[in-house]
Amino acid sequence: MNRKAKRFGLGTLLLLGLLAAWLNMADKNYVYKALYYNFADIDDNAIFEQRQITAPAVPQEWPLAKKYNLVQLPQEMEKLNEELESVAFLVVKDDSILYEQYWDGYSDESLSNSFSMAKSIVSMLVGVAIKEGKIRSVEQPVGDFLPRFRKGDKAKIKIKHLLWMSSGLNWDESYANPLSMTTEAYYGSNLKKIINRLEAVAEPGRQWTYKSGDTQVLAFVLQKATGKSLSEYAEEKLWKPLGAAHDAEWSVDRPKGIEKAYCCFFSNARDFARLGRLYLHNGVWNGDTIVPPAYVQASLTPNGLINADDGKKVDFYGYQWWLLPNYKGQDIFYARGILGQYIVVIPEKNVVIVRLGKQRAEKVGVHPGEVMAMIDAVNKMTE
Numbered sequence: 001m002n003r004k005a006k007r008f009g010l011g012t013l014l015l016l017g018l019l020a021a022w023l024n025m026a027d028k029n030y031v032y033k034a035l036y037y038n039f040a041d042i043d044d045n046a047i048f049e050q051r052q053i054t055a056p057a058v059p060q061e062w063p064l065a066k067k068y069n070l071v072q073l074p075q076e077m078e079k080l081n082e083e084l085e086s087v088a089f090l091v092v093k094d095d096s097i098l099y100e101q102y103w104d105g106y107s108d109e110s111l112s113n114s115f116s117m118a119k120s121i122v123s124m125l126v127g128v129a130i131k132e133g134k135i136r137s138v139e140q141p142v143g144d145f146l147p148r149f150r151k152g153d154k155a156k157i158k159i160k161h162l163l164w165m166s167s168g169l170n171w172d173e174s175y176a177n178p179l180s181m182t183t184e185a186y187y188g189s190n191l192k193k194i195i196n197r198l199e200a201v202a203e204p205g206r207q208w209t210y211k212s213g214d215t216q217v218l219a220f221v222l223q224k225a226t227g228k229s230l231s232e233y234a235e236e237k238l239w240k241p242l243g244a245a246h247d248a249e250w251s252v253d254r255p256k257g258i259e260k261a262y263c264c265f266f267s268n269a270r271d272f273a274r275l276g277r278l279y280l281h282n283g284v285w286n287g288d289t290i291v292p293p294a295y296v297q298a299s300l301t302p303n304g305l306i307n308a309d310d311g312k313k314v315d316f317y318g319y320q321w322w323l324l325p326n327y328k329g330q331d332i333f334y335a336r337g338i339l340g341q342y343i344v345v346i347p348e349k350n351v352v353i354v355r356l357g358k359q360r361a362e363k364v365g366v367h368p369g370e371v372m373a374m375i376d377a378v379n380k381m382t383e
Contacts (some may be wrong), residue, residue, distance in 0.1 A: 015017060016141035030188035037254025042087070042113045042339060045089055045266045049255050051231040052240050053248040060286075062270055065096040069237025073099065077377035085358035087112060088197075091378055092352040095277060099381065100269065106321060109246055111266040113286045118250075118265040119215045121234065121275065123163060123320035127283065127295035128237045134225040138158040138298070138319075140161060142217065145224040153200035160220065161204040162214040163319040164303040168202035171213030175338070177303055182212055186263070187253040190218060198358060208305040208314045212262035215320065220263030234310055242274040242288055263337070269354040276343040276352035279321075279333070295319075300333050316366050316382055324367060324375075336368070342376060353378055 003143075073081075081089055087106040091099040106112065129135040138160035141151035149157060153168070161167045168170070171232065174180035185194055195216055219230050226233050232251045239248060251264035278284075279300070283291030299319035307314050316323050324332040334344040340360035346354040353374055361369040 002206065002294050006315045007173070030184055037339075040113070040115070040263075040338065040343075042356070044113055044264070045249050045251065045274060048251040048264070049253075049257065050249040050266070051229065051252050051259060051299075053158060053235045053250060055244040055247050058243075059245040060091070061245070062273075063096040065093060065098040067160040068097060070305070070382050071099055073101070074377045074380050077373060080361070080373055081342075081355075081357070084361060084370060086340075086355060087358065088354065088356040090269040090273055090354040091381065092273050092277060092354075092383055093308060094350050097266065097270070097273075097320075102269075104147050104355075106269050108268055108296045110248075110268055111249060112268065113337070113339075113341070114265040114267065114272070114335075115263045115339060115341050116212070117272070117335040117341050117343060118263050118334035119212075119320040120259060120343070121265055122215050122218050122222070122230070122236070122261050122274070122289055123299055124238060125230070125233055126159065126163065126218060126319070127291040127299070129222060131227050131289070131292045131294060132226075135159065135221070137383060145221045146217070148196060153203075154198075154278070157204045159218070160319075162221075164205070164301075164305060165208055165210055165214050165317065165320075166305050167211065167214045168200050168204045169198045169213055169217070170201045171198060171211040172353075173211050173213075178303060181244055185212065185216065185253075185260065189257070191253045191258050191260065193221075206305065208303060208317060209308040210216070214284070215262040216260075219259060223258065230261055234265075234333075237288060237290065238275070238278075240300070241288065242271075242278060242285055244271045244323065246271055269356055272343055272352045272356075273352050274339045275335070276345045276354065278354060280345050280347060315351065322367070324371065327372065327375065328379075330375070330379075334371065336371075340368065342371065346375065346378070349379065349382055351378060 019076045051066050087103050091102050140159050142157045143155050157167050172181040174182055181194055185370055245269055248267040250259045253261050279296055282293040283296040299321050301318050302315040303317055317324055322334050322336055330346055332347045334342055336342050341356045342355045
């Protein structure tokens with residue numbers, strides 16, 4: 001080895017050593033895990049600590065429609081499912097399963113990551129807590145539950161501001177940057193420490209900015225308000241009343257830690273569809289009110305704030321639910337995850353669609369292109 005190459009090698013080792021030392025001093029050792037796994041995956045329950053959400057002993061089975069799997073998925077949707085590596089596609093019509101298909105070894109029992117569909121579940125739980133009187137209303141200050149939100153500009157933040165993604169907190173919603181708060185929250189082991197670092201940098205309730213941190217703060221509020229972990233509350237108030245067929249899981253930051261509320265609820269297509277059916281029926285399940293109908297309607301009402309990205313009025317987001325108003329005459333709402341996880345509800349057709357997979361298409365405006373493709377396909381199937 002010549003002298004120049006030897007110096008380069010020693011310099012590289014020194015640089016790597018300094019970087020490792022800095023990561024350790026800055027308490028950013030989670031970066032190693034982020035770099036090793038590179039990007040989030042639908043099977044990441046294998047690499048994180050999980051908290052179980054137990055299904056009831058006697059589940060409520062889904063009825064099968066008379067035309068169950070006799071109707072064909074339009075060819076263009078079949079092709080899209082293959083291109084985007086779908087692992088599950090399910091259609092519920094009139095509260096019965098009309099169609100379902102699975103790929104790549106997945107089935108109606110397979111656990112798969114919800115990613116940000118979990119945000120909609122957290123929103124549901126806020127509604128439940130309001131019904132129970134654990135939270136007075138969405139107007140209640142966050143500081144009533146979390147001491148660090150009782151002083152300064154953070155004292156202005158109300159629960160509705162978190163639900164609307166308009167807290168004004170300085171969360172860094174970056175997926176490519178290994179040093180971002182989102183990456184640290186996903187791969188790190190101390191969500192409380194991250195949330196405690198947040199500062200108010202804008203007036204709450206003015207601008208919509210998508211921030212996973214807002215959902216995570218809601219999780220801390222729910223934990224304080226209910227005295228239960230997010231998983232315990234979801235099991236008691238959603239999973240068991242909805243008659244889920246299989247246990248679910250929620251990733252936690254460390255053993256006996258807190259759930260990654262903004263993501264990482266693991267379940268299957270059939271059980272995810274129960275959540276869509278619940279909101280299709282305004283929070284009522286087989287005659288029992290699970291989430292107050294007034295809260296459901298507020299959840300599915302555009303927040304009307306200014307989009308920080310383009311300055312336009314927001315007509316596509318409510319309380320952690322995505323909205324697609326007046327799409328070909330239909331008002332549609334849906335939960336979504338970053339790799340193309342969806343619970344899509346078409347009230348006019350009494351339809352719930354669940355798609356789980358490994359990729360997402362390019363956006364058309366604020367909506368991923370496959371959302372409209374799925375709606376068009378299922379509308380054709382149910383004509």
